Amino acid sequence: MKRILLSFISVLLCVWLANAQKNDWENEQVFGINKLPARTMIWPSPTLDDARHSDYDNSLWVKSLNGTWSFHWSPDPQSRPVDF
Secondary structure: OHHHHHHHHHHHHHHHHHHHOOOHHHOOOOOOOOOOOOOOOOOOOOOHHHHHHOOHHHOOOOOOOOOOOOOOOOOOHHHOOOOO
């Protein structure tokens, strides 16, 4: 009985060690290590010269949505303010 129990514990230990020592590229739970969030370092410009001298904050084709917004809720299109 002791021999069977010892064999069973040995098998469980071997299985546990095999799973514990997986390489990162073999582990399906690892999506990225030291990975930065997705982003782009480019933005559109109308001309090549503008592209060379512009930055994101001063681009002609980038509009920041930060700031004060006007909002008016209407239950349906007919009751909305005409010139809002």
